[in-house]
Amino acid sequence: MRSVCAMNAHHKKSGPAIRQFAGRLLLGTVLSGVVMAGVVVSIAPAQAQSGALANDARVQFDIPAQNLDRALTAFADQADVKLFFPSEGIANVQAGAVSGRFTREQALQMLLSGSGYSWRVTDDDTITIIGGLGSTDASNGIVLDPVRVEAAREVERADGPVQGYVAKRSLSATKTDTPILETAQSISVVTTEEIEDQGSQTVMQAMRYTPGAFTGQVGASNRYDYVILRGLVDRSIDNIYLDGMKTMSDDSTYSSMQIDPYFVERIDTVKGPASVLYGRSSPGGLVALSSKKPEFEQKGEVELSYGTRNQRGVAFDITGPLTEGDKLAYRLVGKADAADTQFDYAKEERYVIAPSLTANFTDDTSLTLMGYFQRDPEGGTHNGVPAEGTLYPHNGRYLPRDFFDGDPSLEKFDRTQNMIGYEFEHDFDDDLGFKQNFRFLDSDVDIDQIYQTGWDGNSDNLKRAYYGGYESLRAFTVDNQLTGKFATGKVDHTLIGGLDYQHRRSRTNYWYTAVSSINPWQPSYGNPGVTFGTPYALATKTLDQTGIYVQDQLAYENWRLSLGARQDWVETDSLNRLNEKRTGEDRSELTTRAGLLYLFDNGIAPYINYSESFNPNLYADANGDPLAPTKGTQYEAGVKYQPAGRDILLTASVFHIEQENVAIADPVTFVYSPAGTIKSQGLELEARARLTDQFSVTAGYAYTDASYDAPGDAKDGKMPMQVPEHTASLWGKYSIDAGALAGLDVAAGVRYVGETWANETNTQRVPDYTLVDLSFDYDLSRIGVENADMRLNINNLFDKEYVASCNKLANCYLGQERTVLATLRYRF
The missing domain is CATH 3.55.50.30 (Phage tail protein beta-alpha-beta fold)
Structure with a gap:
């Protein structure tokens, strides 16, 4: 602005x-491609x-x-x-x-x-x-x-904050500071302002209005960030990246990391495979978070919030210089919040502190140290309930909306995740630079859970089981990048070469046993009948990945061509500590990508691209043997439009993705089995615009046609579960700057999610649903309270009861009920 x-x-x-x-x-x-110009x-x-x-x-x-x-x-x-x-x-x-x-x-x-x-x-x-x-x-x-x-x-940084809803630059798709308009791939950016306006408490919630992203996989549960991109459900919990590197979660365990959106500047979603630059990743795309980093302008804020379900929280964000001359700056971001959930006895609680320090040693050399320390003593519930009783009645009745199938005496999810890292940058000259990113992760999860396993015949009782234990995870990742800019004749090049390495080791200890049944209409808690015996599973899993990549972005007049290739070497090892059986494999894979775009003078930019993905498996089959890695290919074509001098970005894209060696887990036994190939093709439309100084809008639509290609299997030709064929959203914000209501921002949105399938054979549907959200933000300086504002967020305004999705008929997930959250903020 x-x-x-x-x-x-x-x-x-x-x-x-x-x-x-x-x-x-x-x-x-x-990675950062930081621009500070004036x-x-x-x-x-x-x-x-x-x-x-x-x-x-x-x-x-x-x-x-x-x-x-x-x-x-x-x-x-x-x-x-x-x-x-x-x-x-x-x-x-x-x-x-x-x-x-x-x-x-x-x-x-x-x-x-x-x-x-x-x-x-x-x-x-x-x-x-x-x-x-x-x-x-x-x-x-x-x-x-x-x-x-x-x-x-104020020139937008490709990984920095954006004023309004329209980002114009991104480094997530190319690892270089590139205009989104000139990137031959579909990119959606959720800005901090949009996160605040929509009252998003998780990254998953922040992406509810992103076309091509489905965030209702586990309904009202907020324990993890599940994001299904372009109809590919496999590994939907493992496509979150932070500051250009994977969060290093282990999605074959309970140790999946979650970053609170209050600590990020923006959320970039890259649609389609991105393995050329990032290594193992989902062919549906990736979600790239950018941390809040130190700034050389002194400023800060503190927030207090309270809402329905006894939700309460406090947060602060302070940054500024420590010395004169833009040499040393700090940032300290913190948050504590807690809430009941819509399910009886299930609670959420979180404490986070994130310090960071930037040192500019010279005009050409800088180092940013970053820490993120999070403790979640309570993680809510993650359980589903049967389709019989949610999609259709059981014995003439539906399950209560607030039913908790566990037991308060044995319900725990306690996660600790501590991360430290740095970003080092050095420019040899104006055209050659080096960057190294590093992060170390130390995480522990202690979990006890009792969950339903289906109806006990025709009775009103649900059978239940206990599964729990504790696990630890240690990981680190490092990414080295060398970038050069040069010209060959009339062709400009931005060439990046990189070497990255990932190491992860997780140690798990699990117990499993059947427990007493429960009547959901007359639940009795306190004596689940759990008897702990010998461990059900003890395992130690390690993963090591080394990748070498190169990418060249070529510009000739109005043409933009991007070419990339990567070679990965991945080694996995899994030790069953009960029987000392060790399994594992060494894999290597070459992935490539190419994109071509033409930038017309009027701001229209048609493009095409081809990209590949590779993702090794730590999942094991019923015999304990590792499953084959998944591979993906995508063909995409689209057009973007951004009129010069306007905060408007329109994107339309069509795509065709094939993902091989897909694995599906049984929701009761947790055993994975291969499911063949999934083909997904569709259309995505997105508009982001500041139409006037007072009015901003986002709109999106996605059509997804996904199906299994598994000859001889009952799933062949069927659509995967939890993939809506149609989704649409519209969000608008109007700022009143005159009259009695001057200083008031009013925003509203509507989200539509089409029907999904509840089982693999496509015989039972989950109905579609439409939700309305509302937001008010008032500048309190209008009544004499300077530098303060009050925000009110209402999600699911009409308190619609709905089933968000089902994973087979055994587990359906109820959608989030109406929530109201008031936030008082003071800036200084």
């Missing part, structure tokens, strides 16, 4: 001190035009007809130059429209044509507007330093 302010100066003609917003494009860094528009007296703009390449301009001062501000923004102009009289001059690709000099000539103004260029490529009014006071002949009008453009 650009801000404009005016400052008066009354002194001699020597000129005012110019306040510059220092900008530096870190050309060699690969545009300053001010006045300095001048007498004649001289010099020429250096490297005056053509730029896309979209400047409407308006007053000259506003037109020059827009010019400085779009041309990325420093521009000084007098404020006296210039606001009364009308400038014509400039639209199209021109050099900066051509655009400036068009703006100033017939105005009586000219310009000059100084040695530092600064433009000064001269002529017209404003150099002298006619009444006394005193030469004045004119008013300085400063238009500062």
Whole structure:
């Protein structure tokens, strides 16, 4: 966002001190691609035009007809130059429209044509507007330093915060700072403002309005972040990445990590395979989180929240410099919250603290240290209930909405996840840079759970079982990147080469036993009849992955071509400590990717791409042998549109994905079995726009046609469970800036999820559902409380009762009931 302010100066003609917003494009860094640039528009007296703009390449301009001062501000923004102009009289001059690709000099000539103004260029490529009014006071002949009008453009960082709902840059798909418009792949970005406006408490909730993402796999449970992308259910819990690296969860255990969205700047969703840069990953795509990092501007906030189900929380976020000169900065983010859930006796509780420190040793070398320390003493429930009693009645009755099938005396989910890491960057020169990212994870999970296993015949009792234990996980990952920019003739290259390594070791100890049954209409708790005997399973699993990758992004005139390849070596080992049986395998895999895009001058960019994925399995079959790794291929075509100078991004894409060696777990025995190949094809539409200064909107639609390709199997040709064929969403926000309601932001959204299948043979459907969300945010400075605001979020406004999805007829998951959350925030 650009801000404009005016400052008066009354002194001699020597000129005012110019306040510059220092900008530096870190050309060699690969992951962060951090951009900090500035545009300053001010006045300095001048007498004649001289010099020429250096490297005056053509730029896309979209400047409407308006007053000259506003037109020059827009010019400085779009041309990325420093521009000084007098404020006296210039606001009364009308400038014509400039639209199209021109050099900066051509655009400036068009703006100033017939105005009586000219310009000059100084040695530092600064433009000064001269002529017209404003150099002298006619009444006394005193030469004045004119008013300085400063238009500062905050350039979006590819992994940093975004003002509003429309991100324009991303590094998640390419590991380089690349405009989304020029990336030959579908990317959706959920910004911090959208997370806040929608009252999202988990990453999974934050993606409810993202087309192509289904977040209802486990209904109202918030223990993990399940995100099904493009109809591929397999490994939906294991596609979260943090700061460009996998979170290192083990989705074959209970040790799946969860990052609280209050601690992230943005959530980028890359649709389709991304193994070329990231190694093992789902062919449906990945969800890339960007941590909040230190800033060199002192600021902070504190929040208090309270809502339904006794939800209460406090959070704070403080950042700023520790020394002068942008050398050392810190950030400290913390949160504590707790709540009951809609299920009796199930609670949620969380404590997180995340310190970070950035040191700029030189203009070319920096180091950011980061920590994330989280304790979840309570993780709610994760259980499903039978389709008989939810989708259709059992003995004429439906299960109560708040039914808890466990037992309060033996219900625990206690997760600790501690992460420390760093990002190191060094630029050898403007065109060559090195970056290394590192993170270490230490996690422990202690779990006790009793869950239903189906009806006991025709009775009103549900059979139950106990499964629990404790596990520990230690992991680290490191990613080394070297990025170079160069040209071969008229073709510009951004070449990245990398070497990464992942190591993970998990140790699990489980007990399993049948327990007493329960009547859901007359539940009796406190004596589940659990008797612990010998362990059911003791295992130690390790994974080591080494990958070498290379990618070249080529630009020739309006063409953009991306080519990439990666070689992975993966070693897995699984030790059954009960019988000392050891299984494992060594795998290597080459994955490739190619994308082609043409950027029209009017902001339309059609593209095509081909990409591959590879994901080794730590799942074992009934004999304890590891399953074959999954492989995926995707063909995608689409078109993007982003008019110059507007916060609008429209995307349409079609895709076809094939995923081989899919594994499906039995929801009762937890044994995995191969399920053949899944083919998924479809259409996705997304619009993100700030239509006016007061009104912003997001809209999305996805059509997904997924099916099994498993000849001879009953699943052949059937659609996978938990994959809606149609989803759609619409969210709008309007800011009232005048009248009695000035300072109030009103936002509302509607989400539609189409029918899904409840079983593999596609004989039982889960009905579709539509949910409405509402949000209010009021600026309390309007009533005299400065720097504070009050927000009210209402999700599932009409308290609709629905089944979110089913995993076979044994486990259906009830959707989240209406929630209301009020948040009071003070910023300083």
